[in-house]
Amino acid sequence: MAYTIIDTGGSRSFPAEHAFTRGAARDGEIVVIIGSAVGAAFGRLAGHQSKQAVLLELGTECLGAYAGESRGEEGSNILGFARFGLGNGEPSNLIELVRQPRTRETALAAAQQVFDAAGLQVAVCGDFAGRIIDRLVRPYYNAALRRLDEALASADDLDTTLKLGLGYPEGPIALLERTGLAHHYDVTQALFEAYGDPAFAPARRARVAKQRQKR
Amino acid sequence: MSVAIKTVGIAGSGTMGAGIAIIAARAGFKTIVYDTRQEALDRARKQTAGFFAKSVERKKLTPAQVDRIMGDLTSTSRISDLAGCDIVIEAVFEDLKIKHDLLGELNQVCPQHTLFASNTSTLSITEIAAGSGRDERFVGMHFCLPAQLMKLVEMSPGIRTSDDAFQSAWDFCKALGQTPVKTRDNPGFILNYFLVPFNNDAIRLVESGVAEPAAIDRAIKAGLGYPLGPLELLDMVGLDTQLLVAEALYASTRDPRAACPPLVKRMIAAGHLGRKTGQGFFRYSGNAMFGG
Numbered sequence: 001m002a003y004t005i006i007d008t009g010g011s012r013s014f015p016a017e018h019a020f021t022r023g024a025a026r027d028g029e030i031v032v033i034i035g036s037a038v039g040a041a042f043g044r045l046a047g048h049q050s051k052q053a054v055l056l057e058l059g060t061e062c063l064g065a066y067a068g069e070s071r072g073e074e075g076s077n078i079l080g081f082a083r084f085g086l087g088n089g090e091p092s093n094l095i096e097l098v099r100q101p102r103t104r105e106t107a108l109a110a111a112q113q114v115f116d117a118a119g120l121q122v123a124v125c126g127d128f129a130g131r132i133i134d135r136l137v138r139p140y141y142n143a144a145l146r147r148l149d150e151a152l153a154s155a156d157d158l159d160t161t162l163k164l165g166l167g168y169p170e171g172p173i174a175l176l177e178r179t180g181l182a183h184h185y186d187v188t189q190a191l192f193e194a195y196g197d198p199a200f201a202p203a204r205r206a207r208v209a210k211q212r213q214k215r
Numbered sequence: 216m217s218v219a220i221k222t223v224g225i226a227g228s229g230t231m232g233a234g235i236a237i238i239a240a241r242a243g244f245k246t247i248v249y250d251t252r253q254e255a256l257d258r259a260r261k262q263t264a265g266f267f268a269k270s271v272e273r274k275k276l277t278p279a280q281v282d283r284i285m286g287d288l289t290s291t292s293r294i295s296d297l298a299g300c301d302i303v304i305e306a307v308f309e310d311l312k313i314k315h316d317l318l319g320e321l322n323q324v325c326p327q328h329t330l331f332a333s334n335t336s337t338l339s340i341t342e343i344a345a346g347s348g349r350d351e352r353f354v355g356m357h358f359c360l361p362a363q364l365m366k367l368v369e370m371s372p373g374i375r376t377s378d379d380a381f382q383s384a385w386d387f388c389k390a391l392g393q394t395p396v397k398t399r400d401n402p403g404f405i406l407n408y409f410l411v412p413f414n415n416d417a418i419r420l421v422e423s424g425v426a427e428p429a430a431i432d433r434a435i436k437a438g439l440g441y442p443l444g445p446l447e448l449l450d451m452v453g454l455d456t457q458l459l460v461a462e463a464l465y466a467s468t469r470d471p472r473a474a475c476p477p478l479v480k481r482m483i484a485a486g487h488l489g490r491k492t493g494q495g496f497f498r499y500s501g502n503a504m505f506g507g
Contacts, residue, residue, distance in 0.1 A: 084438040094438035123434035125426035132426050132434040136445070139472060140413050153405055157396040161405040164367040164394060165359050167442040172409075199472055 001052070002028035003114050006045075008035030013057050013083035013091060020118035030110055033057065042066050053107035054078045060190035063098045063127045075102025079111050083120070084133050086175065087183030095120045096131040129194035130187075138188050138200055144172035145181075145203035181209030220330075220387045224249060224300035226317055228290065231334055232306035233259035234362025237266060240288040241363075242391045248290040249297055256290040263288065266363060298324050302387060304356060306334040309463065314338070315346030322348035330384055332356040336407050337463035340400040341373035350375040354384040357404055358393075366394040369404040402467035403460075411464050412472035414457060417445035421496065422478040428496040450495035454479050454488045 002025040011034040014021050024032070029052040033041045038056050048054045054077055056066055063080035080098035085091035095115045099108055108124065115122050125132050144162075148155055159171020176184055185206040192200040202210070223239040225232050228250040236259070240246040250256050267284065270276040276284075297303055303321055307313055318331060325331075331353045333343050344353035355371035368388050372381045388395040398404045403411060420431055432444020449457055461475035482488070482495070489495030 084434070092438045092440075094434055096434060096438075121433060121437040123426065123430040123437070125430060125434075126424055128423075128425050132420065132431055133438045135420065135425065136413065136416050136431075136435065137439065139416060140409055143409060143412070143472075147405075147408070151399065152401055152408070153396060153398045157398065158405060160394070161367060161369060161396045161398070162409065165365070165406045166410065169440040 001030060001110055001113055001117075003030035003032055003055075004028040006031065006033045006041050008033065008037035008041050010036035011057060012059070012085065013081070013095075015091070018118065020115065020120065023114075023118055029053075030055065030114060032114075039066055049077065051077060053104075053110045055111055056080050058082045058098060058131075060129060060187065060194075062129060063100060067100060069100075073102055075100040075104065077104050077107040079103060079107060080127065081111070081115075082131065087179035089179040093119070093121050094133075095122045096133065097122050097124045098127050098131060099124060100127055130191045130200075134187055134191065138184070138191055139197075141172050141176055141184060142188060142199065142201070142203040142206075145176070145205045148173060149204055176206075181206045182213040185210040220301040220383070220390070221245060222247070222300045224297040224303035224325075226250075226297070226303055226305040226321070227307040228252075228255045228259040229306065231358060231360065231362055233262055234360070235304055235306060235334065235358055236288060237263055237363040238358070238391050238393065240284045244287065244391075246288045247296055247300065248288070249292070249294060250290070251292055253292050256292060260290060294320050295324055297321065298326070300325060300329055302330040302332060302384070304332040304334055309335060309337055309459075311338060311342060311346070314343050318343070318347035330354065330380055330387075332384060334358055337403060337460055337467070339373075339402070339467070340371045341375070344373040344375065351377045352380045354381055355400060355404070356384060356388065357406075359406065366392075367406075368393045368395045369398050369406060370395045371398050371400045371404060373400055403464050407460060407464060408468075411457070411461050412470065414445050414449055415461060415472055415474070415476055418449070418476045418478055421446070422476050446496040450489035450497055450499075452489065453491055454482050454495060458483060 004027060005021060005024040014034055031051050032055045034057040042056055058080040067076060067078040068074060082096050083091045084094045084096060097111055112122050123132055144158060148158060155173040159174050162168050162171050185202045188200050188202040222245040225236045225248045228248050232248060236246050236248045267281045271278055271281055303325060305314060305317060307317055331347050331349060333340060333355055334357055335343060336357055340355035344350035347353050350373060353373055354376055357369040359365035359367045370385060370388060385395055417431055420426060421428055428446040432447050435441050435444045458475050458479050461473055465473040486492050487494045490499050493499050
């Protein structure tokens with residue numbers, strides 16, 4: 001299925017060339033808008049209703065901010081997506097594909113097909129801040145940082161326990177240090193604003209990292 | 216008083232007790248498993264023999280090695296048979312009174328130098344130690360399930376545990392071939408403190424319609440490289456077990472993330488306990504999983 005990419009620059013999902021970006025056509029039945037100015041590009045897109053699907057790269061915002069919402073009955077040919085990555089780390093192979101309650105099934109299937117064809121794995125989710133992974137792991141990372149402050153165990157022992165006990169490839173402390181505590185702050189602050197849940201409130205170490213980044 | 220450990224007692228011959236006994240005997244320690252229920256001892260002995268038969272089949276051990284190990288591994292329903300142990304690890308039901316009753320009896324039977332350890336995953340080491348009659352010689356040693364395969368042991372001193380006692384238990388843990396990590400005596404220690412709320416959060420995503428179980432697991436595995444998705448893991452562990460550990464953790468932390476989501480109770484009421492009932496977040500038939 002042919003798809004066109006409108007790249008507004010600064011995409012977090014595709015910061016470098018990838019099979020998905022290489023596979024784009026000049027004029028496709030699917031339009032994919034990536035980068036940091038998705039909203040403006042989408043606003044300029046004419047005739048998007050006639051497309052098979054329109055895929056908008058999301059940051060921490062909800063798809064509804066672009067596609068609109070109405071009485072829990074919203075949905076069209078517009079979907080959101082984000083390729084998951086932690087901070088400065090390499091993006092993963094996962095696409096979180098965001099749908100609305102009445103999203104057209106044909107649009108959803110088309111979106112899944114083009115991502116699958118590029119070797120990406122797709123997890124479909126509803127239009128909620130944090131989607132699946134950030135909503136699940138950020139409270140866990142916050143808890144790990146807080147417990148480190150409280151000297152539950154050393155950083156190495158925390159990491160070793162979670163790697164050996166659960167088979168995680170990397171412990172939370174090493175992972176956050178590698179991918180950037182300041183980025184963790186950005187994501188958790190956005191989730192905290194979205195949900196007001198203290199579990200998302202950035203942990204002290206993430207706040208400190210953000211303050212140091214600003215200096 | 217540091218202890219040269221030669222003989223190990225295991226109190227309780229359930230899944231954890233039997234697994235810890237395998238570790239101790241395999242590492243060359245004389246190991247005595249105690250349980251008041253003879254049928255539980257017989258079942259554990261049979262399972263242990265089966266485990267070692269597999270080890271021979273997979274060429275991890277020779278038949279001669281297994282004969283030596285099984286010769287070092289005995290079981291008893293008389294608590295007095297633990298009198299010669301240098302360390303006794305209790306792996307009985309997670310109930311403070313049951314543990315205190317057992318430890319009180321052991322304190323009468325065992326010599327002064329004997330270390331006591333608890334494999335508790337949710338109770339406080341200090342609180343268990345307080346009923347042992349020897350709280351200075353009491354340590355937390357939380358083995359992971361399945362103990363005979365997992366290297367990790369979370370080790371916690373109680374408030375009154377002496378440095379010597381902790382060091383002796385630490386050295387013993389290393390002599391078992393395990394990997395000890397030191398953690399404070401906190402509810403859930405490290406593993407359960409993080410895992411139980413994380414799994415609850417995954418259940419809440421299903422409950423609130425964020426995504427289907429298969430999508431959540433796929434995201435976690437593909438996005439983070441975890442070997443298992445949280446809902447697959449919960450089906451393996453059992454929703455009834457998740458309810459128990461979550462309730463225990465919530466009771467001691469009052470952390471809202473530790474509180475078991477209502478969906479779990481509904482699933483238990485419906486008989487959807489996970490793999491053991493053929494249905495949990497996924498449906499199972501033999502080894503095959505549906506709904507993934």
